[in-house]
Amino acid sequence: MKQICISLFINTNNDYNKAYIRHILKQGNSLITIPPSEYEDHKLDEIIKTSKPIVAYFYSKVYHTTKKIDIKFCEFDINLFCESIKTIVDITFENVKELSSEPFDNSDSVKIEVTSLIENVLMKYKYNEPINLIYLISDIFKSTLTSHKLRNGNKRMSSMLLANILYYQGIFLKCSIKYKHKEFWKMNEDKFIEFINEYDRICVSDNFDEKDLDLLLKIYQWIYDSVYISLNFNYL
Amino acid sequence: MEKMKFTPDVLRAKNNEFKKSEEWKEFVVPLIESLGKK
Numbered sequence: 001m002k003q004i005c006i007s008l009f010i011n012t013n014n015d016y017n018k019a020y021i022r023h024i025l026k027q028g029n030s031l032i033t034i035p036p037s038e039y040e041d042h043k044l045d046e047i048i049k050t051s052k053p054i055v056a057y058f059y060s061k062v063y064h065t066t067k068k069i070d071i072k073f074c075e076f077d078i079n080l081f082c083e084s085i086k087t088i089v090d091i092t093f094e095n096v097k098e099l100s101s102e103p104f105d106n107s108d109s110v111k112i113e114v115t116s117l118i119e120n121v122l123m124k125y126k127y128n129e130p131i132n133l134i135y136l137i138s139d140i141f142k143s144t145l146t147s148h149k150l151r152n153g154n155k156r157m158s159s160m161l162l163a164n165i166l167y168y169q170g171i172f173l174k175c176s177i178k179y180k181h182k183e184f185w186k187m188n189e190d191k192f193i194e195f196i197n198e199y200d201r202i203c204v205s206d207n208f209d210e211k212d213l214d215l216l217l218k219i220y221q222w223i224y225d226s227v228y229i230s231l232n233f234n235y236l
Numbered sequence: 237m238e239k240m241k242f243t244p245d246v247l248r249a250k251n252n253e254f255k256k257s258e259e260w261k262e263f264v265v266p267l268i269e270s271l272g273k274k
Contacts, residue, residue, distance in 0.1 A: 084242035091251050099265055100272035156271045163264050167254050168247065 082122050088168070089115045092161045096153060099160075104153035113149045114157070137165050138220040146215075162223070 093106050121143050125136050144158040254260050 080242050084244070084247060087242075087244040087247050091247060095251070095255075096268060099268040102272035153272070156268050159271060160264070160268060164251065164254070168242070168250060 078122060078126055082119060082126075085118050085122070086115050088164060089118070089161070092157060092164050095164070096156045096160050100153070100156055102153070102156075104156070105150040106153075110150055114144060114161075117143055117147055117149060134223055135216075135220055137162065138216055138223055140165065141223070142216050142219050166223075 089111055093111055096104060097106055118140055121140050122136075124139075141158060141162045144161055145155065148154050150157055254264075
């Protein structure tokens with residue numbers, strides 16, 4: 001039986017998060033759908049309070065299949081995440097270097113700057129529970145994209161970092177089911193490139209501050225629409 | 237409730253898994269290559 005780790009919530013005793021988990025289980029979203037007939041509301045407290053996985057019928061929008069699987073909610077600890085960010089940045093730089101032969105700033109000083117930039121973003125959320133993890137990741141992506149710590153390869157590094165951080169939460173950055181055919185995959189890729197180039201322009205314009213929140217929300221929406229939780233992901 | 241484990245070893249192992257996945261080959265690699273050309 002496969003297990004999925006969904007870790008979008010830091011404080012699961014909070015009513016806001018409870019409502020959010022209920023929404024995911026009952027209503028479904030771009031990531032996951034459980035047919036309403038299979039949803040058992042009384043199990044919600046059990047899911048939240050214990051670490052025991054629950055069994056549910058799961059409909060994957062990606063694979064068009066109904067499978068019986070375990071769903072396990074796992075607490076996201078921002079302090080642990082903060083401690084790991086240096087390694088994540090190192091891995092991200094290695095990945096970009098492997099994938100692209102184009103010029104790329106990968107000096108140690110740049111890595112330190114990117115790491116401390118992300119740590120600063122995380123500090124904003126440390127005492128600000130509850131945390132919506134996708135929102136936090138959007139903020140990290142926005143910060144690395146718009147701060148331009150790298151002269152060459154900033155967009156590549158920011159995008160790779162986004163894919164990596166999402167993956168560590170059990171989420172693939174990939175086209176959702178509506179882009180399952182090849183021509184639509186290409187469209188989504190073009191959309192992403194257009195999207196980050198647009199922000200590249202915004203961040204150097206004079207009125208960037210005014211657009212800051214708007215930008216963050218757009219990034220959030222784009223990520224939310226463009227990821228899914230992998231059925232094959234076994235985190236624990 | 238269990239907490240996520242983010243030790244360097246886990247992260248590197250996960251990254252190696254990611255690199256073997258279809259998603260890596262079909263989406264991440266073309267994306268980074270495209271961005272490098274612009």
